[in-house]
Amino acid sequence: MxxxxxxxxxxxxxxxxxxxxxxxxxxxxxxxxxxxxxxxxxxxxxxxxxxxxxxxxxxxxSKAALFEELIRVECRAVNANLYVPDPQNDSIEAELRKVAANFRRIFAQREGLDIFRILIPVAPRFPRLAEVFYEEGPGAAIRQIATYLAALSRAGRVRISDPDLAAHQFLALVAEDTKLAGALAFPRPRAREVDHLIDSGIAMFLDFYKA
Missing domain, CATH: 1.10.10.60 (Homeodomain-like)
Structure with missing residues (x-):
């Protein structure tokens, strides 16, 4: 076997x-x-x-089957700690800031990247494992944010025709640097730098998608 x-x-x-x-x-x-x-x-x-x-x-x-299940368990454990934004909150900025800070905090703690580091070298040989990681990990987070953005759009508070794309764009603006920095074990940026990155990212995002 x-x-x-x-x-x-x-x-x-x-x-x-x-x-x-x-x-x-x-x-x-x-x-x-x-x-x-x-x-x-x-x-x-x-x-x-x-x-x-x-x-x-x-x-x-098989070893691959065992690793697949480990990916599922690890990703679900990480996603269980994701902040769920409330579309009823009057402040979109406040909710997006919580999402961004929570997402960055999870990956700054490194646990969210442990399996990612193991998977990267073998992903070309095992595309199914990569698909499972994406669907159970980043994909689940993006779907959660997209659901929130879709609710805001239906309420007329923003104008978003593709919530899934917008969710990708939002995370790219406020947290893209965490992937490389975490994978390479770079020191964490200063809090002031993170706050500025998040605030400017949210401002750009909401200005583009304003109702």
Missing amino acids: SESDEKTLAPQGSGSLRPKAREALKAARIVFLDAGYDGATMDEIARVAAISKATLYAHFS
């Missing part, structure tokens, strides 16, 4: 995982972070999880 055969990937429901599978995921995170995707082995993951290799394969048919 090949550990890297992408054809064996199958979605796993993290909410229904059994205790042994959850232990395997915890161990997999440790091993993947230490050795990277290519350096990690199912033998080592089973050893760290204190389960047999047969038990590990009973829950995850």
Whole structure:
């Protein structure tokens, strides 16, 4: 059985995982972070999880399947901490500022980039893993912001014909630098610089999409 055969990937429901599978995921995170995707082995993951290799394969048919489930769990954990903007709030600026600050804070803490760092070197070989990461991670955040912007547009408070595109543009204005800086472990920018970046980004965004 090949550990890297992408054809064996199958979605796993993290909410229904059994205790042994959850232990395997915890161990997999440790091993993947230490050795990277290519350096990690199912033998080592089973050893760290204190389960047999047969038990590990009973829950995850391959290393790729295990990594896919880890991506899902990690991304959902990060997204659970995303701020959900309120379209009923009178101040659009205040809500967008909360979204921007919250998004930057999550990635400044590095946890949001751990799996991203592991995935980048192998993404060309495993496009499904990259798709899962995007859909469960950044894609989910963008959809949440797009839902908020669509509600504002329906209420006539902004004029946005493509909320999904606008959500992409907003995050690019206020948080694009976090990806590269976080991936390269650069020092965090000063709070004054971050505030200026967020405020100017919001001003540009709202000026373009004003009703």
